[in-house]
Amino acid sequence: MPMNRAHRKLCSSEEWARTTKERLLPWALEHVDLGEDVLEIGPGYGANLRVLVDQVPRVTAAEIDEGTARLLQDKWGDRARILHADGARLPLSEGDFDSVVCFTMLHHVPTSAHQDGIFTEAYRVLRPGGVFAGSDSLDSFRFRVLHLGDTRNTLDPGTLAERLRRAGFAEVSVDRHAEANALRFRGRRE
Numbered sequence: 001m002p003m004n005r006a007h008r009k010l011c012s013s014e015e016w017a018r019t020t021k022e023r024l025l026p027w028a029l030e031h032v033d034l035g036e037d038v039l040e041i042g043p044g045y046g047a048n049l050r051v052l053v054d055q056v057p058r059v060t061a062a063e064i065d066e067g068t069a070r071l072l073q074d075k076w077g078d079r080a081r082i083l084h085a086d087g088a089r090l091p092l093s094e095g096d097f098d099s100v101v102c103f104t105m106l107h108h109v110p111t112s113a114h115q116d117g118i119f120t121e122a123y124r125v126l127r128p129g130g131v132f133a134g135s136d137s138l139d140s141f142r143f144r145v146l147h148l149g150d151t152r153n154t155l156d157p158g159t160l161a162e163r164l165r166r167a168g169f170a171e172v173s174v175d176r177h178a179e180a181n182a183l184r185f186r187g188r189r190e
């Protein structure tokens with residue numbers, strides 16, 4: 001689902017890249033060991049990808065929007081493997097990754113069943129011991145305005161842990177950021 005113009009402008013801005021790098025990622029990945037092989041689902045314009053390529057030896061990114069995947073390939077294709085793919089149908093083998101991450105993208109996935117499909121695929125492509133971690137925004141008035149005409153399927157913090165467990169994850173945690181109106185989650189493939 002393409003994003004509206006204001007939203008695209010924000011997601012591709014230096015301001016968003018800075019916010020992600022300095023505030024969002026350190027919180028979302030606190031105490032998370034990404035290992036040697038990380039997969040990012042829904043990288044958008046690469047605000048997180050550009051940080052991950054400096055932190056992890058091998059980075060793969062799966063982006064559903066073809067034009068965005070092409071932009072990423074042009075910009076980061078020499079440092080990351082870019083796939084034009086749905087995170088719920090990954091063209092990847094089982095157990096290839098030490099970590100799978102996604103940030104500020106699950107609310108763009110139109111149905112809960114599709115989100116659950118992403119959780120199941122994240123689990124499948126992780127090695128035993130691997131971690132699935134990420135964060136997303138919660139609903140607010142500003143968030144609704146930003147998403148006028150866009151998909152806005154925000155996660156319910158009350159049911160997310162159970163959904164991750166149903167996808168197979170152990171050691172699941174979900175917690176909210178006091179000020180940022182966001183949640184972060186973790187789960188491990190045993």
Ligand SMILES: C[S@@+](CC[C@H](N)C(=O)[O-])C[C@H]1O[C@@H](n2cnc3c(N)ncnc32)[C@H](O)[C@@H]1O
Pocket residue numbers: 001011020041042043044045046047048062063064065068085086087088102103104105108109
């Ligand atoms: C709001 S952007 C966030 C991008 C980036 N994670 C960030 O924080 O800047 C959401 C991105 O997720 C992508 N996306 C949505 N559904 C997806 C899916 N099922 N698989 C892979 N990417 C998806 C969208 O095309 C878009 O580029």
